[in-house]
Amino acid sequence: MIKLLEPYIDSEEKKYVLKALKKKEISTYGRFSNLFEDKVSSINLAKYNLSLTSGSVALYLSNKICGATNNTIILAPSYTFVATINSIVHTGSSPWLFDINPKNLCIDINQIEEFLKNKTIKKKNNFYSSKTNEKILAICVVLTFSILPDLKRIKILCKKYKLKLIIDAASAFGSKYKGRALTDYADIVIYSFNGNKYVTSGGGGVLSTNNKTIYKKAKLLANNGKTNKKYDYKLFGHNYKITNLHAAVGIGQLVKYSKIKKKKREIQSLYSNKLDNKYLSFLPKILNINYFLWLNFVILKDKKSAKKLIIYLNKKKIDSYFFWKPIHLQDFANKINKENMKFTNSIWNRLVPIPSSIGLKKNDQIKIIKSLNKFKNDK
Ligand SMILES: Cc1ncc(COP(=O)(O)O)c(C=O)c1O
Structure with missing residues (x-):
């Protein structure tokens, strides 16, 4: 994996x-x-x-x-x-x-x-x-x-x-x-x-x-x-x-921080340059983020497509899962005061994280990119 x-x-x-x-x-x-x-x-x-x-x-x-x-x-x-x-x-x-x-x-x-x-x-x-x-x-x-x-x-x-x-x-x-x-x-x-x-x-x-x-x-x-x-x-x-x-x-x-930072940038820019935004949006590209992220991720059009993509990636031995479930949706937290959660509700289960480890090998990343570009979330 x-x-x-x-x-x-x-x-x-x-x-x-x-x-x-x-x-x-x-x-x-x-x-x-x-x-x-x-x-x-x-x-x-x-x-x-x-x-x-x-x-x-x-x-x-x-x-x-x-x-x-x-x-x-x-x-x-x-x-x-x-x-x-x-x-x-x-x-x-x-x-x-x-x-x-x-x-x-x-x-x-x-x-x-x-x-x-x-x-x-x-x-x-x-x-x-x-x-x-x-x-x-x-x-x-x-x-x-x-x-x-x-x-x-x-x-x-x-x-x-x-x-x-x-x-x-x-x-x-x-x-x-x-x-x-x-x-x-x-x-x-x-x-x-x-x-x-x-x-x-x-x-x-x-x-x-x-x-x-x-x-x-x-x-x-x-x-x-x-x-x-x-x-x-x-x-x-x-x-x-x-x-x-x-x-x-x-x-x-x-002591090897600059090497880690460089690797992080390389991973992010390869995703940014090679991921096809036709079927999934790669948020950092859209936002024109010019610094490095902890975690790279793609955004799907709905929860169903996101779930399908996670299953599809896992089958190809690429790790991914739904990330943070918002606090206001947790059972234990239902009494916490909150404001309207329009965007949080709409995004958390459309966001699919993709491998971002510093040690990610280039050929593994190319495999991930190819798999993502092949995936059609409207299928
Ligand atoms: C946003 C955020 N806050 C706090 C923490 C807690 O850090 P730690 O796991 O070191 O306790 C994490 C850990 O992932 C985090 O992502």
């Missing part, structure tokens, strides 16, 4: 993991987490990077630090991986779900603006939901498949309505916006280094910020609230520090 997203592992990761093993530094102590953070900083250009056990906990800490508690609301897209929403609920805060924009598959800013204008009341300096009376605290923008929305406009909106901005850039490590670090636009940016991301530490996440106070708070919370003295604690914290072994894998990946 040609896998959808497979990690790209060679001798580099082995070298650093063996070093960690030899030194018996396999747990949260050791020097690799610092080295991993330094390498992350040299790429994402954030002032502060904190390495953690996962993107999910990075999100949880972000929400906490931004002030998420009972009686607060965080605005987020319904079309996302479930961790975006779990991380809000676990703080006691309420997610409020929004549609996505058909042009970039990211949260619909027009809908958010309408909501803030028409469905909130201003009390002192803050805005509260006129329905639930909870304070609107933050917007969590998810960079869907690494796609970048208009961050400048979102930043301006957040300033106007006194909202914190968190960017869930789980799959978008290395992305810049207009050549600048994502942390120049948001209070906090998080990344996932899970095995299905194109740069991985096996399991891991990073919380990035330009704000020293935020960084210090995150570090304290992630390290059981520990001060510099032994067995001395400042607050109720968590053990969210990345292990030295995972950081070693991450370093092995980051």
Whole structure:
């Protein structure tokens, strides 16, 4: 089977993991987490990077630090991986779900603006939901498949309505916006280094910020609230520090980051140049995206055709499956407040992901392209 997203592992990761093993530094102590953070900083250009056990906990800490508690609301897209929403609920805060924009598959800013204008009341300096009376605290923008929305406009909106901005850039490590670090636009940016991301530490996440106070708070919370003295604690914290072994894998990946990036671009441009838009639309081509995606995908005319295509690809030993099922369609989430989901409802089951692993061989990719171009979704 040609896998959808497979990690790209060679001798580099082995070298650093063996070093960690030899030194018996396999747990949260050791020097690799610092080295991993330094390498992350040299790429994402954030002032502060904190390495953690996962993107999910990075999100949880972000929400906490931004002030998420009972009686607060965080605005987020319904079309996302479930961790975006779990991380809000676990703080006691309420997610409020929004549609996505058909042009970039990211949260619909027009809908958010309408909501803030028409469905909130201003009390002192803050805005509260006129329905639930909870304070609107933050917007969590998810960079869907690494796609970048208009961050400048979102930043301006957040300033106007006194909202914190968190960017869930789980799959978008290395992305810049207009050549600048994502942390120049948001209070906090998080990344996932899970095995299905194109740069991985096996399991891991990073919380990035330009704000020293935020960084210090995150570090304290992630390290059981520990001060510099032994067995001395400042607050109720968590053990969210990345292990030295995972950081070693991450370093092995980051030392070959430019090779990974180049490979990613090559895969995307081959799809972009060779995929026939007659029977399926290749969204990045339509959007004229000039940066690299985490995951390439095609859009079919309806759910039935998408299902047919997935079965057809699987028969040819090409991995594909329906991707994120929107949160508002999950049974457990039916009580979450939401806005109209017109576009989310219309797209999630027409979107078919296609293999995008860094190690994807050219002849395998040509096989995928040929198969896709042969498929007629009106048959
Ligand atoms: C949008 C999004 N947010 C958060 C996460 C969670 O990251 P992790 O798996 O590292 O906890 C993911 C993981 O795929 C994701 O895609």
